[in-house]
Amino acid sequence: MRVVIPIFPQFTALDAIGPYEVLRLVPGAEVIFAAAATGVVRTESLMVGLHADAAFDEIDSADVLVFPGGWGTRALMTDEKVLDWVRAVDATTQWTTSVCTGSLVLGAAGLLDGLEATTHWSTVQKLEKLGTRYTEQRVVRQGKIITAAGVSSGIDMALTLAGLIAGERIAKAIQLAIEYDPQPPFDAGSPAKAGPEIIAVNATLRDLPPASASR
């Protein structure tokens, strides 16, 4: 089973690594990180450099596609070469999935037309403009397409997917392997739970594109 995770400048590391850490443990799975060219690709913070082991041109099929999000998805949404690649690979997949704003790329490629989907809570309107019905759920499945909400939700999505691919016993064993028994010290993981004060603090965080890509 070939799992392809595209990475691109200004992606979000946990969007990609969360699902990787689950799906790599599915028996027979090979996870390949792919990018426009092989080599190190930096996240939006520039603090993480992840190596792409394949170029998009080298990948013409996948059993599972996992599109992560990040600020860089904005550029991809109008990159016809990438969108053509997404459409071509999707035509070969058993499962096409996204995490966070990765769904905006699937949507821009036309893969979510008329479907229910989700994205990071801060980009709901962008998703709806792509002809998609936003659904406020952490993991949304529509046929072979599964979209996940923001960043950490990719872990929940991948466990769901592992269950669909390999059965519940394997998926539970993977959950145990990564000791995913979450106990967040706070309960502020969604806008409704966080409330307006914390949403205002969130807007002050440095979750912004870097001014320069000097590293």
Added chain:
Amino acid sequence: MRVVIPIFPQFTALDAIGPYEVLRLVPGAEVIFAAAATGVVRTESLMVGLHADAAFDEIDSADVLVFPGGWGTRALMTDEKVLDWVRAVDATTQWTTSVCTGSLVLGAAGLLDGLEATTHWSTVQKLEKLGTRYTEQRVVRQGKIITAAGVSSGIDMALTLAGLIAGERIAKAIQLAIEYDPQPPFDAGSPAKAGPEIIAVNATLRDLPPASASR
């Protein structure tokens, strides 16, 4: 605030990337991935290559040290050069932390002597042999030392740490940024919850050191 995350051959990606994704959003934080030498370092699956931007020799201090786990910790536990570096950096930190079997390295360096600590559920005995009292909690704090249980628990640990460093409002805003409102599809994230049948399935997963490091 300088956060240093050591990486090494056969580390576990999510152990490192979970805390990174939280701590990078603490105002003023810079996260540096460091290794024996700069360049790409591979996880135990070989499927992830993360770039180390600094060599251990270049790092003589840190505000926060986050030691991830993985099969590669076995080699580090007898690597006196690495253990000396861990002790030297720890002498400068405000917080010294670990995820998963990263605590075995802290313990081998003598930093956990007589303290309560945790690790991945499968390596409890190894931790106890290091003069440490195992505590069955997801996040264990002893003064400036915080250890986390397996893999995904690093996210909970880092949110706890973000709260200690920057206050609860910032930590909650970070939780919202990464939309950490976990909803695992199964409830098998600890040995007690998974039960003996799933523990037996877990033992069959390919969570083993690779036969070769060909990639």
